[in-house]
Amino acid sequence: MTAVITDIDQVLTTTRAVRRRMDFTRPVQRTVVEECLRLAQQAPMGSNLEDWRIVAVDDPELKRQLGRLYTEVWHQTVEGPLATGEAATTTRLSPDVRPDQVSKDRQERVLRAVKHLVDHLEEVPVLVVLCSTKPIPERPVGGAASGYYGSIFPFAWSFQLALRSRGLGSVMATALAHKARRVQEVLALPEDWRPVTLLPVAYTQGLDFRPAARAELSEVAFWNGATEPAGTA
Numbered sequence: 001m002t003a004v005i006t007d008i009d010q011v012l013t014t015t016r017a018v019r020r021r022m023d024f025t026r027p028v029q030r031t032v033v034e035e036c037l038r039l040a041q042q043a044p045m046g047s048n049l050e051d052w053r054i055v056a057v058d059d060p061e062l063k064r065q066l067g068r069l070y071t072e073v074w075h076q077t078v079e080g081p082l083a084t085g086e087a088a089t090t091t092r093l094s095p096d097v098r099p100d101q102v103s104k105d106r107q108e109r110v111l112r113a114v115k116h117l118v119d120h121l122e123e124v125p126v127l128v129v130l131c132s133t134k135p136i137p138e139r140p141v142g143g144a145a146s147g148y149y150g151s152i153f154p155f156a157w158s159f160q161l162a163l164r165s166r167g168l169g170s171v172m173a174t175a176l177a178h179k180a181r182r183v184q185e186v187l188a189l190p191e192d193w194r195p196v197t198l199l200p201v202a203y204t205q206g207l208d209f210r211p212a213a214r215a216e217l218s219e220v221a222f223w224n225g226a227t228e229p230a231g232t233a
């Protein structure tokens with residue numbers, strides 16, 4: 001399949017997390033998924049090991065089961081804490097969300113979109129589960145942890161970019177990893193294929209995605225240390 005968006009900068013700036021604008025009615029051929037996976041195989045990974053395993057799911061019953069797991073995650077991590085008062089507001093669910101109104105509004109909007117995807121996951125034409133076969137890092141920070149996650153997300157992002165260039169959309173639905181073991185059971189995966197993220201795949205309704213609002217470069221990037229802001233060159 002030929003790309004529909006060929007400008008690399010446009011692809012880089014308009015590949016959004018797609019949830020609401022997935023077209024559940026338009027089938028996705030295996031060939032286009034495989035084409036994008038092949039492109040993503042060119043992504044960098046630690047130690048040149050290719051210790052990723054990808055499981056693409058288009059079987060309706062398996063998608064239904066994954067959808068049920070995702071719903072459980074939603075209840076446990078969002079609806080439950082809100083109902084019990086453990087989290088008084090949706091923003092309290094993510095303590096790292098900045099307290100300003102713009103960030104809070106954005107978080108509320110994202111959560112509503114996440115709920116939409118939760119409710120419709122089994123209708124998404126293809127669910128791609130990205131697994132790592134690397135040994136689990138003993139510490140959550142440091143070289144091993146960076147290598148673990150750093151060896152899988154470049155693949156995920158390249159895959160998303162390739163999809164976008166072909167008129168499809170996706171989202172890094174990492175929340176499914178809360179149920180990594182159950183995902184392994186549903187898909188009958190070997191013990192050492194550990195699910196890191198789910199990538200639901202569908203054609204998008206329209207192609208007119210825009211660059212997102214982001215901080216000024218000078219707020220987040222610096223030259224030669226932490227005191228000389230970038231963005232003035």
Ligand SMILES: Cc1cc2nc3c(=O)[nH]c(=O)nc-3n(C[C@H](O)[C@H](O)[C@H](O)COP(=O)(O)O)c2cc1C
Pocket residue numbers: 015016017018110114171172173174175176212
């Ligand atoms: C590491 C990582 C984890 C994420 N986990 C989830 C997730 O579990 N569910 C979800 O719907 N989106 C998830 N996202 C997508 C983000 O919510 C999204 O990228 C962010 O809101 C910015 O939106 P944009 O990508 O459209 O600019 C994740 C993204 C990253 C990079």
